[in-house]
Amino acid sequence: MKRYETLFIADPDLPEDTRTALFDRLRELITAGGGFIAAFDEWGLRKLAYIVKRKKRGYYALLDYCAAGKVVQELERVMRIDDRVIRFLTVVKDEDVNVDALREELERKAAQPEPEAELGEGAAKDAGDEESGVEDMDAEDDEEMEEEEN
Amino acid sequence: MVVRRKKRVFHRRKVCRFCADKGITIDFKDARTLKQFTTDRGKIIPRRISGTCARHQRQLTTAIKRARSIALMPFVGNVSDQ
Known part of the structure; x- marks a missing residue:
């Protein structure tokens, strides 16, 4: 199935x-x-x-x-x-x-309540990822701009 | 001497975000993550710019297209909103 x-x-x-x-x-x-x-x-x-x-x-x-x-x-x-x-x-x-x-x-x-704790960790990690993601995006934007200039 | 470009293109080694961090999965339901791989107009950012590897870019494209069809992401960006 x-x-x-x-x-x-x-x-x-x-x-x-x-x-x-x-x-x-x-x-x-x-x-x-x-x-x-x-x-x-x-x-x-x-x-x-x-x-x-x-x-x-x-x-x-x-x-x-x-x-x-x-x-x-x-x-x-x-x-x-x-x-x-x-x-x-x-x-x-x-x-x-x-x-x-x-x-x-x-x-x-x-x-079991244990998996929930795991989920919490995962969520915290995700939040961290998103922050780094924002930085990455900024860098990407810069690059895009550069290309346009060229 | 022909000056082709005014400025040298600055190369920075781009790493696929999904390869670098195994924790993030590509899911069509997660519009917030997918949004990072689209322009503010809603276009999918090409691999050459985002640095995503071929495999993940393929998954990403499908996910974004799915998200579009279920109205989680726009086909055409926030033209009226801006």
């Missing part, structure tokens, strides 16, 4: 209950088709980089799941029809995944 990741944008003007109903429906679609949802992450309201269906903002949500290709087809078909979803993108995350092993691993992670 493959592991997929579907990032979709729900209509930002939906009332809370309609939105949860939509999310529940999509999640049920996966489980009904024999899939396993590894994670469901609501990013919340975000500004879109460009206007989609006359909306400037969108409610992002990320589905991380393992399922058969048929399920993905069905999920995408439903999303295309449903007006409450304004955009979606499905990406294969892992070509071949052992669902039972993944489930066990997730349960272990949920039970």
